[in-house]
Amino acid sequence: MKKYLNMKFTILVLLGFYMLVLSPHSQAQDKQYKARLSVDYQKIMGDKASLLINGKFKGEDGYEPTTHLSLNVYQEIQEDSLVLVGQTVTDNKGNAQFDLASVETAGDSIVKYTYVVKIEDSERFKDLKKSVSYQETNLSAEAIVQDSVNYISAKFTDGMGDPIEGAKLTVMVDRLFAPLTIGKSSYKTDDDGTILVPIEEPLPGVDGILTFEVMLDSRKYGIVRTIFDAPIGVPVVDLSTFDDRTMWSPPSKTPLFLWIFPNLLILGIWTIIVILISNLYKIYKS
Amino acid sequence: MSKYDELVEELAPRKFNKTGQIWTVFLIIVVVIGIIAYIDQIIKGQVVTDMRDYVLWGVYISNFVFFVAISFVGSLTAAVLRLTNKTWRTPLVRIAEIIAFAAIIMAGITIILDMGRPDRLYNLFIHARLQSPITWDVVIITTYIAISALILYFPLLPDLAILKKRYDENSILGKLYRWFAFNWSGSEKQWLIQKKSIQIVAILIIPVALILQTVDAWLFSTTFRIGWDSTNLGPYFIAGAMVVGVGGLISVTYILRKYYKLEKYITELHFDKLGQLLVFACLIYLYFNINEYLLPAFTAPKAETAHLNELFFGHYAYLFWFVTVGGLILPIIVLIFPKGRKPLPLFLIAILVVITSWWKRYLIVVPALLHPFLPIQGVPESWHSYFPSLHEWAIVSGTLAAALLIITILVRYLPIIPIHRTAEEQGILDTENSTKS
Numbered sequence: 001m002k003k004y005l006n007m008k009f010t011i012l013v014l015l016g017f018y019m020l021v022l023s024p025h026s027q028a029q030d031k032q033y034k035a036r037l038s039v040d041y042q043k044i045m046g047d048k049a050s051l052l053i054n055g056k057f058k059g060e061d062g063y064e065p066t067t068h069l070s071l072n073v074y075q076e077i078q079e080d081s082l083v084l085v086g087q088t089v090t091d092n093k094g095n096a097q098f099d100l101a102s103v104e105t106a107g108d109s110i111v112k113y114t115y116v117v118k119i120e121d122s123e124r125f126k127d128l129k130k131s132v133s134y135q136e137t138n139l140s141a142e143a144i145v146q147d148s149v150n151y152i153s154a155k156f157t158d159g160m161g162d163p164i165e166g167a168k169l170t171v172m173v174d175r176l177f178a179p180l181t182i183g184k185s186s187y188k189t190d191d192d193g194t195i196l197v198p199i200e201e202p203l204p205g206v207d208g209i210l211t212f213e214v215m216l217d218s219r220k221y222g223i224v225r226t227i228f229d230a231p232i233g234v235p236v237v238d239l240s241t242f243d244d245r246t247m248w249s250p251p252s253k254t255p256l257f258l259w260i261f262p263n264l265l266i267l268g269i270w271t272i273i274v275i276l277i278s279n280l281y282k283i284y285k286s
Numbered sequence: 287m288s289k290y291d292e293l294v295e296e297l298a299p300r301k302f303n304k305t306g307q308i309w310t311v312f313l314i315i316v317v318v319i320g321i322i323a324y325i326d327q328i329i330k331g332q333v334v335t336d337m338r339d340y341v342l343w344g345v346y347i348s349n350f351v352f353f354v355a356i357s358f359v360g361s362l363t364a365a366v367l368r369l370t371n372k373t374w375r376t377p378l379v380r381i382a383e384i385i386a387f388a389a390i391i392m393a394g395i396t397i398i399l400d401m402g403r404p405d406r407l408y409n410l411f412i413h414a415r416l417q418s419p420i421t422w423d424v425v426i427i428t429t430y431i432a433i434s435a436l437i438l439y440f441p442l443l444p445d446l447a448i449l450k451k452r453y454d455e456n457s458i459l460g461k462l463y464r465w466f467a468f469n470w471s472g473s474e475k476q477w478l479i480q481k482k483s484i485q486i487v488a489i490l491i492i493p494v495a496l497i498l499q500t501v502d503a504w505l506f507s508t509t510f511r512i513g514w515d516s517t518n519l520g521p522y523f524i525a526g527a528m529v530v531g532v533g534g535l536i537s538v539t540y541i542l543r544k545y546y547k548l549e550k551y552i553t554e555l556h557f558d559k560l561g562q563l564l565v566f567a568c569l570i571y572l573y574f575n576i577n578e579y580l581l582p583a584f585t586a587p588k589a590e591t592a593h594l595n596e597l598f599f600g601h602y603a604y605l606f607w608f609v610t611v612g613g614l615i616l617p618i619i620v621l622i623f624p625k626g627r628k629p630l631p632l633f634l635i636a637i638l639v640v641i642t643s644w645w646k647r648y649l650i651v652v653p654a655l656l657h658p659f660l661p662i663q664g665v666p667e668s669w670h671s672y673f674p675s676l677h678e679w680a681i682v683s684g685t686l687a688a689a690l691l692i693i694t695i696l697v698r699y700l701p702i703i704p705i706h707r708t709a710e711e712q713g714i715l716d717t718e719n720s721t722k723s
Contacts, residue, residue: 246417250415254415255417258416258417259416266425272490275486276440277436279479279483280439280440286469
């Protein structure tokens with residue numbers, strides 16, 4: 001009877017454990033969420049072009065990143081004709097970057113390129129697709145001097161080299177933690193596709209070299225950036241006392257006066273003490 | 287019995303009576319309790335103390351500063367009195383030297399007690415930075431211990447030679463006195479070497495004592511902290527050390543005079559002179575106190591004002607005014623009158639001075655640490671206040687008892703009044719039994 005009761009009790013406990021812990025979990029595993037994707041095209045001049053992808057979904061704790069999610073990337077060749085060009089996986093923040101260097105671009109430079117990113121056959125998320133389109137462009141920039149004033153000159157052209165007017169470019173300079181915007185938040189290109197931004201304040205840089213960045217962020221052309229160095233900064237004077245002999249440096253860099261005088265003092269006093277002790281010995285011997 | 291023999295009989299160390307024995311046992315018990323508390327602190331770590339991130343120098347360091355201070359005048363007074371050749375100083379110098387020796391030994395030990403990992407003491411030497419006042423402190427304390435021992439020992443040689451004759455050669459004390467007498471026969475050569483050595487060590491100890499106090503002050507003033515960041519702190523510490531040192535000397539002298547019935551040798555004149563010295567020291571220290579507190583009160587930035595308010599009117603006001611009035615103003619008022627410099631009132635004042643001086647060091651160390659450099663949010667309540675834990679009290683009491691125990695042992699086995707010199711001054715030197723000067 002007792003054995004029977006024990007067995008009954010064990011079964012009840014296991015059942016309760018399954019209902020409380022395992023069952024909701026398995027239900028949660030079965031549930032498919034609807035994800036949201038954002039896809040941007042980014043081109044860094046002289047470097048690479050890529051798709052910047054971010055995914056999130058509305059979970060039980062609000063919006064959460066779609067971590068470790070496999071995404072298929074397609075290129076649209078003709079209308080409704082997709083060619084799989086590769087796969088990418090999101091990281092812990094739901095971000096992924098798909099490098100377009102390996103993708104052969106088809107068509108001429110004024111043709112609109114379209115890529116489609118898809119969630120397909122995911123256990124956690126429902127199928128979803130998101131597309132991004134862009135036109136081939138070029139962005140070039142340099143530092144110039146006019147009337148003893150430094151300027152950043154940038155030119156924005158299409159794939160054929162024709163200037164694009166009215167594009168909003170932002171000029172920034174690299175600082176320690178984040179780029180610093182120079183002048184207004186953006187400048188519109190003129191009919192030559194150029195902007196000219198004065199650098200009114202002297203900017204400090206290591207050896208006087210500053211790293212500038214000119215950026216375009218538009219729906220039509222995607223994110224286009226160009227980064228270049230220019231020796232127009234004020235050289236940073238190294239104020240570090242790391243190699244100096246200071247009061248706060250390690251023992252190997254003790255200031256010389258602190259080596260000489262206290263040690264002379266210590267040596268002098270202890271020499272006298274030794275003489276005094278030797279006097280005791282003399283007393284003992286005499 | 288000749289006058290000389292009478293003198294030796296009166297000044298030679300004597301066995302303790304019941305009071306002396308009870309006193310010694312009491313001190314040993316307190317020291318043992320302190321050792322047990324310290325062992326527990328080593329096992330459990332400094333969490334057993336009340337020191338936290340704000341007050342990381344607590345009662346141990348204030349006790350250390352007290353020991354350093356009291357060791358000052360012992361040597362300095364002795365040295366100055368020796369060099370100026372004042373005849374009235376004879377019965378006082380050895381007591382002063384004994385106090386100095388005991389105090390500086392305990393100062394060195396107290397530093398180790400404050401260390402969380404005493405087993406890493408050697409790091410102080412192998413990783414020493416000459417820029418650090420802590421390194422200077424280690425060097426100067428070691429030096430001062432050596433010099434204090436020498437200034438105590440050299441003048442003892444003739445007396446030890448006298449004492450060895452009073453004991454059987456095979457007795458333990460006889461052997462010890464013989465060994466420590468270093469073959470002293472009183473030859474001209476020995477006298478010459480001894481006198482020259484005393485002269486040298488008496489000169490040497492003055493700058494070393496001044497450096498010791500100054501370095502002790504620099505431990506604090508080289509930190510950019512409200513209450514410590516003061517150019518005044520070096521002389522302030524020296525003046526304070528003179529006060530507590532003379533106070534300690536008067537207290538011990540009074541008790542020994544009473545216990546050993548030495549009224550014939552330690553007269554009211556000695557107390558009067560010591561009283562004058564104490565009132566002089568108090569006046570100098572009062573001057574530095576005014577500098578230390580009054581000027582910042584006028585020119586103080588916000589943080590300094592908060593610190594001063596805490597001392598003058600806040601949490602530490604009772605202690606601050608007790609220390610200032612009891613340790614400085616009252617002694618000055620009482621001791622400027624000759625009646626105040628009679629042995630008993632002077633002794634009472636001296637005891638008050640020593641007690642207030644101990645608390646003065648507490649006030650120098652602790653309240654300054656309760657004001658952090660930067661405002662920090664979410665600080666645990668226990669960081670905001672400090673009062674020593676039972677472990678700390680037990681350990682500190684142990685160190686104080688240990689210092690008194692060293693003094694007690696030394697006065698038990700050494701003549702507290704130089705026998706040979708007293709005999710010489712009284713013109714009753716026994717040339718046959720004793721030695722020539």
